[in-house]
Amino acid sequence: SQKIEQNSEALNIQEGKTATLTCNYTNYSPAYLQWYRQDPGRGPVFLLLIRENEKEKRKERLKVTFDTTLKQSLFHITASQPADSATYLCAFLHGSGNTGKLIFGQGTTLQVKP
Amino acid sequence: DTGVSQNPRHKITKRGQNVTFRCDPISEHNRLYWYRQTLGQGPEFLTYFQNEAQLEKSRLLSDRFSAERPKGSFSTLEIQRTEQGDSAMYLCASSFYGPLDTEAFFGQGTRLTVV
Numbered sequence: 295s296q297k298i299e300q301n302s303e304a305l306n307i308q309e310g311k312t313a314t315l316t317c318n319y320t321n322y323s324p325a326y327l328q329w330y331r332q333d334p335g336r337g338p339v340f341l342l343l344i345r346e347n348e349k350e351k352r353k354e355r356l357k358v359t360f361d362t363t364l365k366q367s368l369f370h371i372t373a374s375q376p377a378d379s380a381t382y383l384c385a386f387l388h389g390s391g392n393t394g395k396l397i398f399g400q401g402t403t404l405q406v407k408p
Numbered sequence: 409d410t411g412v413s414q415n416p417r418h419k420i421t422k423r424g425q426n427v428t429f430r431c432d433p434i435s436e437h438n439r440l441y442w443y444r445q446t447l448g449q450g451p452e453f454l455t456y457f458q459n460e461a462q463l464e465k466s467r468l469l470s471d472r473f474s475a476e477r478p479k480g481s482f483s484t485l486e487i488q489r490t491e492q493g494d495s496a497m498y499l500c501a502s503s504f505y506g507p508l509d510t511e512a513f514f515g516q517g518t519r520l521t522v523v
């Protein structure tokens with residue numbers, strides 16, 4: 295069955311460093327991946343979308359890569375700040391045509407220490 | 409339009425009772441999702457609608473769960489005969505599905521506690 299996996303261990307880094315989070319998927323070839331941020335007690339908030347024909351996408355301090363050979367997406371936050379502390383979720387649309395559904399990984403919690 | 413709205417925000421119920429949650433999506437969005445999330449896990453897909461049609465329901469979902477989206481607008485999720493294992497955050501999301509799919513917008517969720 296199709297799976298999307300993120301590192302379940304929390305990532306702890308020092309302020310100013312680059313955080314790198316990993317999303318791996320198996321038994322599927324999504325047309326794109328999405329990344330969301332979730333703060334405790336709140337719904338996820340969309341950050342970035344990267345399509346299969348895009349190797350890299352950037353938005354301010356965020357960078358996402360998509361390697362369809364490795365079946366992996368990496369999410370980078372440069373010059374990290376304590377305010378970046380949150381859980382980050384990757385997701386892809388499973389299915390084709392008009393019937394795709396959005397499914398999520400389990401998320402990775404990032405803690406940025408001042 | 410202020411985004412996706414879910415009501416109630418919190419619900420405490422006794423085991424065996426029925427509960428119903430409501431989701432009001434962003435008005436121009438044609439797709440609506442329901443997810444369940446427990447602590448330390450990502451959102452788990454429950455079901456979704458394209459306009460008023462329910463396109464898929466998770467096989468993990470027992471027949472105690474039912475969802476509707478009359479007229480393709482708001483949606484309700486009902487859980488009958490609640491069990492303690494139903495305690496979770498229930499999230500609703502909406503999106504506009506078209507040739508270039510866009511991101512999902514989530515509500516704040518309804519936290520259900522079954523005692």
